[in-house]
Amino acid sequence: MLRGSTSIRIELLEASTVIRNWNSRVRQTLQVGGLLLGGWIAGGFSCMSQERWLKADEGMWLFNRVPKAHLKQVYGFEATDAWLEHLMKSSVRFNSGGSASFVSSDGLVLTNHHVASDTLYKLSTAEHNYNEDGFLAKSLADEIPAPDLELNQLVAIEEVTAEVNQAVDSSLSPAEAAKARQAKMAEIEKKSLEATGLRSDVVTLYGGGQYHLYRYKKYTDVRLVWAPEAGAAFFGGDADNFEYPRYCLDVTLFRVYEDGKPAKIEHFLKMNPEGAKEGELVFVSGNPGRTRRIYTADAMRYQRDHRLPDTLNLLRRKEVLLQQYGFGGPEQKRRSKDDLFGIQNSRKAYTGMLEGLQDPAFLKEREAYEAQLIAKLEADPKLAPLASAFEEITKVQQRRLALKGQSASVRSSLYGIAQNLVLMAAEDAKSSTERLREFRDSNRESMLQGLYSPAPIYPDLEKVMLADELARMVEDRGGDDPLVATLLDGKSPRARASELVDGTKLIDVAARKELASGGVAAIGRSTDPMVRLAAAMETEYRRLQKISDELDEIERQAYAKITQAKFAVEGDSVYPDATFTLRLAFGPVKGYALDGQTIPSHTTMAGAFEHEASHESTDPWVLPESWKKAKDKMKGQTPYNFVSTADIIGGNSGSPVVDRQGNMVGIIFDGNIQSLTADYYYSDTVGRSVSVHIAAVLEALRSIYGAPSLADQLGR
């Protein structure tokens, strides 16, 4: 699955120095994560040259830089401004790490079940398991408010590169430059927020080559309307994940409200139940989380030999831990399932990414390209100074390597809350532009929504997670490290975790608010053991944060030079690396050949039953009762899932897929395993994005879930 979490949650999971917290509650994690993205994700852009690009459908295009000429030339398609604006404003971002679209005039939002699963999980209890069993609101009154969702609709993009760069001159050290740049970005955002009332994020594009201001309308009253069972949405489970052919109804419907009533939506997608046939051009509008295609060969090496292997070790560790916890019983299984799936999903994705990087042919090609580019730069006296950027990036990798294992971040929901409270108290004493990025005024509302989320925190699971994090810290830093001594306080990881979780009051939202209201003094006075621990870690945390900011800034400046070089040598018709902001991708619906087999572009709903039978109906290939009951009634030949060559990655989950008329034909939910190199490079030989066909959504609502009127509302 292309959960936002594939990239974003894992950014948090892996980042050794910059993350605030690891919340086993995805929502909380991602809210922080999403808002942090502008700050610490330095998107790059593709290294592919124009000529090569023309051969394929590569590209995650900015809505203000769509390759209109290319679309016209290759596909005879006219991307008018009106067409683009309608699609942009019909698109929705789940700040929890996914994409979606408006699909009715009265606020219906269609996304993936696996994007919704975090909310489904938070709404579930030991008695009602909406994630497993599904949900259908019989009327508006039945729709259940999500505890902490924030949905964003992009309404405007403004170029602010010159303004941001003005704040930084060459006399500043990287650390000073990073600070000055952040302050300027915060200032622009605050001004925009005050002027428009819209959420305003300055987005770093082309790895630091450009800065654009994105303005969003925010929706925070979001209610659950319909979700199928996990057995239908995630049929085939971890085994089928990233595979194709597939048979998943990976969709969920929410509705946004304003002033307690369904929101009136001007831009929403109409349905095209006929869908797109093999060979037909489709468009994907969504928020790819992060790619690293601009990376230099040495930066790729660091990914290959350090970041990805370390991340995979961490993922496997958490996977095994949560599996073991789930053995405790059905309720433990329920509590850990969403996180476990997310982690398994990421592990599979990262394995695919690493496989791509480990193929010697890839780096060889990248190096040849780089050598050629550098040669062209050095041949031109005006461009020659830009060539040093490659060496600067190499040096950053060496410094990152030297920081290995020096994390001061503990991935636990309760610790994360404590740390945010400690940091916020200190940050609030500064002016907004001086603060750590997530505590700036323009982000206050979103940050507090996460901090005060009433989503359940389970003490037993917290203990298991925290004990493992403490153990990990002993392993990473060594048992004799002074910070480790502070962490353990003379106890074993398990004993210390129990003491901390049993002793803290932060599980109670009121206790968080009370502490927050008291500022620095209240933090200083607090005897809460989790707060005391976060306070003891603060200095080291800030030290590492500062180094990380500095390294990011050096990379930003270097990639800005490389961007300039590429624009000069290759022309400016290139797209920037993904930044969890809205992008347009496109390509035909297209089957592929693999290991001598032809894999057709579409599956059918009847195929799900055959797939179940071929696995003898064993877990995870067990269709829900609702499907079995409806088997004879439903139109089995309804197309179910389909593939296209559109260039997507984690974060694109839930993206609408539309035809030339801008009508909805499907919804992205996955990429096949061959597409997983997309973080580093695009390939359409066998790499494919995978969607649920919109006809299957409508047929399922009508014939399986007893909700024909809901089906009738879609597109109206």
Place this chain on the structure above:
Amino acid sequence: MLRGSTSIRIELLEASTVIRNWNSRVRQTLQVGGLLLGGWIAGGFSCMSQERWLKADEGMWLFNRVPKAHLKQVYGFEATDAWLEHLMKSSVRFNSGGSASFVSSDGLVLTNHHVASDTLYKLSTAEHNYNEDGFLAKSLADEIPAPDLELNQLVAIEEVTAEVNQAVDSSLSPAEAAKARQAKMAEIEKKSLEATGLRSDVVTLYGGGQYHLYRYKKYTDVRLVWAPEAGAAFFGGDADNFEYPRYCLDVTLFRVYEDGKPAKIEHFLKMNPEGAKEGELVFVSGNPGRTRRIYTADAMRYQRDHRLPDTLNLLRRKEVLLQQYGFGGPEQKRRSKDDLFGIQNSRKAYTGMLEGLQDPAFLKEREAYEAQLIAKLEADPKLAPLASAFEEITKVQQRRLALKGQSASVRSSLYGIAQNLVLMAAEDAKSSTERLREFRDSNRESMLQGLYSPAPIYPDLEKVMLADELARMVEDRGGDDPLVATLLDGKSPRARASELVDGTKLIDVAARKELASGGVAAIGRSTDPMVRLAAAMETEYRRLQKISDELDEIERQAYAKITQAKFAVEGDSVYPDATFTLRLAFGPVKGYALDGQTIPSHTTMAGAFEHEASHESTDPWVLPESWKKAKDKMKGQTPYNFVSTADIIGGNSGSPVVDRQGNMVGIIFDGNIQSLTADYYYSDTVGRSVSVHIAAVLEALRSIYGAPSLADQLGR
């Protein structure tokens, strides 16, 4: 489970430089592993002082150094030489990594199902799954020969310390000393083999402080008689593993043959179906695989901060890999299940060990003890020179750390075979005493049994395992390492693994024999890609092996000094660290208190049904059909599993538990999770060994498995 694999297979899995091969076939691994033990496991001995020891039942005692006075004083028990000899000769070692006992005059051998599972797995096919479904031979003719088992009965122990040490004088460098010592050991073994016809192993005890010659009668015609279903043997699966209370029928019966007929056995155990009650003293006779209790504080630090975390990363990696492979279908699940269980078992065991080391209190105590010992040494001019040993061991840890990631070992069955063929060809050109230890003459028969094992090798599983090993090598050494370039040959790990597995002929035993018969010339001529790869890796492999031998020798000499120091300061009534050789442990049957709960020493067979019901009969808590059918017929109150304080560790699996009369009351199959620190230290506060009660074995044979006559044969 205390599979031999817990310690031994994992020794192989983790050891970065010294191992020959990783065979997904346990048997093969362990045969090599078992025979290597004398060579590269430098057993130590407990650091516990005499006074402390007297408080508990700590100790894995040599049969020629049983603490008779202590047994007499504390338990009023007279351990006569006849009693000891009978128990020793009734005990059996599975060279595949477990313990067992003779239980009838006509060759019946009782061990654990999980010790047998490797053989059950090898005897199984897609059609007959003896591991899952169990097996019962209706007559002698039905008994199925195991493909490659070697059982050992210890018949004599001889002290050879002086002779071994004579070969090494202080003028030799560590590398020369290691070579000279190995040559001497090989010479002693060869002489003994020629004189007695018995398998002869020189065992390094007290970390190098003493050398004893062990002579074994070998049985290689071993046939399967009875195994229960995995659902009964491993009821509760990975979830219940290392937990207590337990309900497992973890037993299997084999029979040894000589000259095609059931072997006549003089020493075998009689049964005591009454068993041992709470508080009653019991004895355990088995082969604990390895402990590290002699380790210095700095050696423990290396374990805590490097060896165990690295091993756990590797185990989790293989666990996730095999799980994913098993998703392929029921046959894939069957093929990977035994290895997967072994790995999960080890992962759980290692997690427990690491938790013990991460408790700051443990190392603090160890350091205090060490400081005291050093002070005593330095106060005595005669002993003072011994104190330098601690610093020498510290330096070895630093050198080991510098070798991190420099492995030249590929864990794949087919690669292992290729490597053994390549090494054997070169080694055979030398005299026996000059060879790598496992290729010495006295070990030839055992080595070839593994090399020529007809056990199935599945190409699809091999590809998955090998691709992962190649990827791991890229990660460990970095993608630009020259050895990695050789390994990958310009292809991705997955593509290269397919090429190697598809291209090799070594899956065919005849091809192995043909290559072996041609010596160095045949290896040089071979175009088999797996052989070529092993040949290309040979130099680096030998280089690392040499360093490893040198470090082991330095440690041996240093631990020999520490042993001498301890004997001088604390007296000589101490036991050496485990070495996968026969030991005697003892202690009372005894329940314990945990988290405010009292956990009784015994469970009953009826309790298994209650345990199943409490987990709603979900996997892995599903009793087999045979149990359900027999439920009303069986005596539910029959004791099932029980705990005692006897000091055991992995390798003890299958050890007979006997009463004061030497009659069998049970069979060891596990330790609880609190006992897992046993690698580093013993604790009987809540640490317990777990056994199957012999009454349950008899009752199950009679009432569940329709084999009353087999039950009647036991003990006769």
